[in-house]
């Protein structure tokens with residue numbers, strides 16, 4: 001079945017029934033699965049449903065292509081990535097439309113994601129030609145040490161639905177820059193964007209087999225087929241901590257090199273000397289970008305008691321003006337959440353918090369005629385630090401505020417989580433902000449900023465938020481193994 005023309009006629013050149021991209025060809029599978037628009041519940045495509053045998057074929061193709069791709073000149077690899085960047089920019093409208101159709105996010109978020117996603121191609125096109133290394137004399141003399149970074153091999157990439165373009169390019173671009181070939185399994189909610197990305201890499205000149213795509217409804221089978229294959233040497237996963245643990249256990253069997261971007265529980269800190277207007281603006285971005293469906297989303301607002309009322313009132317007033325609606329509503333700022341189950345889970349978390357003594361201080365109106373999976377943006381006050389809502393990843397447009405009375409208390413509460421991905425600090429005194437930032441157990445800290453994602457910066461978490469970094473130079477090194485040569489090299493007498 002082609003994509004429903006009403007959704008986006010310009011994506012009809014992708015044939016979802018032939019969504020398996022293996023060895024440079026688009027192939028069908030024995031069955032298909034439906035993809036729905038979360039804003040309306042409408043089916044928009046029937047997508048080829050990959051099997052274990054398709055997964056094996058994808059590795060056959062990636063392994064064969066690795067031999068030549070790893071020895072392809074870095075400049076040539078960079079040109080492919082830069083070509084993908086240019087195509088992605090040129091295709092921004094079409095790609096944003098595709099993301100809006102299958103993920104439901106509003107237009108501003110979708111366009112922002114495409115721009116962000118394209119930047120990974122540009123950044124890693126630039127990094128591909130800087131493989132780096134080291135050369136030096138050994139301390140004892142008489143030998144030289146040469147250090148190089150070699151591509152690790154076939155990389156298995158597993159991505160979530162919340163940023164269907166950016167999570168794919170954040171993995172594909174550094175892998176290809178390093179000389180790896182890839183097999184990608186997108187989330188079953190959002191396989192069409194992954195198809196579009198594979199297509200633009202094909203058009204940019206990625207040789208057959210360098211990029212392979214296997215959409216599936218049977219993620220455990222496809223991914224375990226990859227992890228048990230001796231040719232797969234790398235797993236890069238973005239998703240929930242629970243699934244991350246499962247994949248780490250599987251990776252242990254063959255000691256597969258693992259990068260994990262897992263769940264977050266970001267604290268958003270406001271001290272009593274913070275610029276409250278800036279803090280409110282930052283809070284809106286940190287909480288409501290992507291409707292709160294981001295692992296970096298502010299999950300707990302830790303606010304000093306001296307500015308609690310003021311910040312709460314200003315932030316709440318701003319939240320009440322947020323317009324929720326489907327992606328087709330051009331004035332919508334908050335889209336639907338991904339599924340009925342996600343909406344029910346968020347409503348449950350809020351109800352439990354209220355049961356435990358919190359109150360909904362502000363709530364944006366929700367049009368009763370909306371038919372998709374919508375949750376009203378809202379602010380919760382009187383939340384206690386140990387409430388379930390402060391320890392569970394909300395992944396939706398709900399902002400719980402916790403009262404704190406000192407920087408020490410703020411740090412204690414912020415760090416009492418097993419997660420440690422992003423954190424945000426708003427403080428007037430920069431030294432105080434830095435002291436707090438250094439005290440936070442988090443991989444990324446926004447200081448007087450509500451956004452930390454940047455292709456040129458190392459993205460990743462501490463504690464159970466993950467292993468490894470994506471973006472920046474570190475992101476490419478994740479797809480390499482360090483090799484060194486010890487060279488007999490007597491000093492001249």
Ligand code: ADP
Nearest residue numbers: 158159160186187188219220223238239240243
């Ligand atoms: P979310 O809750 O955001 O959907 P998940 O961790 O469930 O996060 O999903 C992230 C990715 O992991 C998706 O591509 C999904 O299909 C995949 N996935 C889910 N369960 C498994 C599993 N048991 N093995 C391998 N991949 C999985």
